[in-house]
Amino acid sequence: MLENVKSVILVLSGKGGVGKSTVSTQLALTLKERGFKVGLLDVDLCGPSVPYILNLENENIHQGTDGWVPVYLDKEQRLGVMSIGFLLKTRNDAVVWRGPKKTAMIKQFLEDVYWQDLDFLVIDTPPGTSDEHITVMENLRQIPQCSAIIVTTPQEVAIEDVRKEITFCRKTGIPILGIIENMSGYQCPTCNECTNIFSSGGGKSLAEISKLQFLGCLPIDVRVGKLAGQGLAAVKELPDSTTSKVFNDLVTVLAESIQNGS
Amino acid sequence: MSNVPENAPNHCPGTQSEDAGKASACAGCPNQNICASGVPAGPDPAIELIKNRLSNVKHKILVLSGKGGVGKSTLTSLLGHGLAARFPDKNIGILDADICGPSQPRMLGVRGEQVHYSGSGWSPVYVGDNLSLMSIGFLLGSPDDAVIWRGPKKNGMIKQFLSEVEWGELDYLLIDTPPGTSDEHLSAVQYLSGAGLSGALVVSTPQEVALLDVRKELHFCRKLGVRVLGVVENMAVFVCPNCKSRSEVFPATTGGAAAMCEELEVPLLGALPLEPLLARATDAGHSYLQLHPPASQTLAAMEQILDKIVAACESTS
Numbered sequence: 001m002l003e004n005v006k007s008v009i010l011v012l013s014g015k016g017g018v019g020k021s022t023v024s025t026q027l028a029l030t031l032k033e034r035g036f037k038v039g040l041l042d043v044d045l046c047g048p049s050v051p052y053i054l055n056l057e058n059e060n061i062h063q064g065t066d067g068w069v070p071v072y073l074d075k076e077q078r079l080g081v082m083s084i085g086f087l088l089k090t091r092n093d094a095v096v097w098r099g100p101k102k103t104a105m106i107k108q109f110l111e112d113v114y115w116q117d118l119d120f121l122v123i124d125t126p127p128g129t130s131d132e133h134i135t136v137m138e139n140l141r142q143i144p145q146c147s148a149i150i151v152t153t154p155q156e157v158a159i160e161d162v163r164k165e166i167t168f169c170r171k172t173g174i175p176i177l178g179i180i181e182n183m184s185g186y187q188c189p190t191c192n193e194c195t196n197i198f199s200s201g202g203g204k205s206l207a208e209i210s211k212l213q214f215l216g217c218l219p220i221d222v223r224v225g226k227l228a229g230q231g232l233a234a235v236k237e238l239p240d241s242t243t244s245k246v247f248n249d250l251v252t253v254l255a256e257s258i259q260n261g262s
Numbered sequence: 263m264s265n266v267p268e269n270a271p272n273h274c275p276g277t278q279s280e281d282a283g284k285a286s287a288c289a290g291c292p293n294q295n296i297c298a299s300g301v302p303a304g305p306d307p308a309i310e311l312i313k314n315r316l317s318n319v320k321h322k323i324l325v326l327s328g329k330g331g332v333g334k335s336t337l338t339s340l341l342g343h344g345l346a347a348r349f350p351d352k353n354i355g356i357l358d359a360d361i362c363g364p365s366q367p368r369m370l371g372v373r374g375e376q377v378h379y380s381g382s383g384w385s386p387v388y389v390g391d392n393l394s395l396m397s398i399g400f401l402l403g404s405p406d407d408a409v410i411w412r413g414p415k416k417n418g419m420i421k422q423f424l425s426e427v428e429w430g431e432l433d434y435l436l437i438d439t440p441p442g443t444s445d446e447h448l449s450a451v452q453y454l455s456g457a458g459l460s461g462a463l464v465v466s467t468p469q470e471v472a473l474l475d476v477r478k479e480l481h482f483c484r485k486l487g488v489r490v491l492g493v494v495e496n497m498a499v500f501v502c503p504n505c506k507s508r509s510e511v512f513p514a515t516t517g518g519a520a521a522m523c524e525e526l527e528v529p530l531l532g533a534l535p536l537e538p539l540l541a542r543a544t545d546a547g548h549s550y551l552q553l554h555p556p557a558s559q560t561l562a563a564m565e566q567i568l569d570k571i572v573a574a575c576e577s578t579s
Contacts, residue, residue, distance in 0.1 A: 014363050014408075016330010016441040021471070046442035047328050047475035092526075094328075094443045094478040096485060099413025102444065104272035127330045127441060128362035129408045130416065156545040158331070161363035164408040171410065186500065186511055193504035197511070197538045199545060220511055228471050229515070 014161030016127035024124035029233035042083035154202035178213035313456035328475030358397035371547025468514035492531035495519035
């Protein structure tokens with residue numbers, strides 16, 4: 001399984017709505033801009049956001065001779081995407097499934113998608129420490145080149161759930177690359193005053209307490225929010241933004257890791 | 263799809279299904295003989311048990327959202343405090359059904375409390391004179407403890423929460439849920455089918471990426487026949503504390519909750535602003551209502567939302 005993938009990156013958070021899908025898509029787009037071949041797998045079955053964010057909502061998955069063919073964002077096929085969103089008839093359809101059915105679907109996603117040769121496979125996950133996560137971990141256990149990025153927002157109520165996710169990673173033995181803090185501050189468009197709507201510094205102190213690398217703070221940037229639905233890379237559209245800097249730095253770290261590893 | 267045993271294979275049709283014991287997935291399942299024996303599986307006895315246990319609970323409200331981090335738990339705690347303050351003679355209960363990420367103990371300021379198990383069941387933790395809470399957070403040893411459970415175990419916990427908590431007489435039981443349309447939600451709706459659910463309150467934020475998942479939750483309600491009391495839009499506008507100008511942090515590029523509600527024909531109960539003071543109050547476990555914030559839009563909106571919820575609940579009973 002996934003023999004042709006050099007590195008697998010799981011994007012995790014115990015908390016919902018902290019920006020896992022935004023981080024996953026922007027990370028995948030940044031890697032693509034840097035010339036890597038990337039796959040993006042969305043295992044959030046009840047709330048798939050990746051097709052919308054990348055403006056691929058009306059695309060379909062095809063069955064090829066080697067397995068499911070992912071949806072490609074670009075003609076050169078440098079970014080392939082797989083999500084349950086492509087399998088739903090309408091965008092209002094709900095996937096009302098219990099655990100065992102979700103597990104079977106994720107197994108299929110991991111085993112039956114024909115990704116071709118990939119430098120990176122980014123896996124976007126739903127919040128929690130349950131069926132989806134256990135299934136992904138169990139299946140990726142044999143794959144040595146797998147690591148996790150944890151996303152959080154600064155407030156305590158999010159940090160509390162994210163601590164549980166860190167425990168989950170440690171129990172299942174998956175190495176954590178580091179923590180990204182999202183929604184760190186909001187700059188008023190009128191007076192430029194920065195308000196820490198969801199408090200501040202939570203991600204950094206969590207990284208210190210849990211002895212993990214801190215990968216940076218993403219501010220609340222309405223311009224980045226508006227890229228959702230268009231499938232555009234922040235590093236290309238907003239090259240001077242803090243968001244671009246964080247993703248560029250992160251990709252530099254990742255690029256070194258696969259060069260050293262392989 | 264109900265009642266999938268823990269040791270069942272992936273495509274288990276469910277012990278209640280007509281295909282039980284006969285589907286191709288059943289080959290090799292240790293339960294196949296029981297399922298195939300054809301003894302008609304009656305309704306889950308827990309439903310009757312829960313009906314009896316909750317016979318003194320007048321209104322049972324599910325707080326739902328397909329999307330995470332939109333404010334389900336914040337709204338639940340606000341509603342709990344709001345109802346408790348509005349009706350000092352009535353009792354309000356909150357059940358935190360988010361098994362993997364329980365937030366209520368922190369938001370209600372009762373972290374670290376213990377629940378006690380007596381002959382009549384678990385006694386919930388009292389936040390105030392007439393507001394009580396039950397959450398898996400009370401059963402964890404440390405805040406780092408993760409609940410790494412698959413669906414069936416989570417369902418068992420929810421069944422226990424519904425059937426074994428000694429709430430006493432309650433006017434409102436608010437059930438806070440995790441995001442999604444899966445085990446926790448299905449179990450809560452099915453287990454409460456005997457006791458009767460007043461309806462669901464659906465929370466959203468204005469941007470399309472959240473609305474997309476909330477539409478799925480409304481579809482879930484429709485599929486399962488759960489009445490939608492209404493939608494609350496959270497984090498709608500942000501008022502800068504410095505210059506007082508209003509801006510949209512999560513822009514409603516597709517018309518926000520209002521457009522979605524019109525499209526799907528569900529009532530919109532109101533919109534709450536993005537309020538840093540509220541975020542701080544929930545982090546610290548203080549009641550936002552008791553902070554008496556001056557000229558608070560959140561409070562004004564909350565009162566209106568409460569009016570509508572109370573009216574909707576009373577109209578059915």
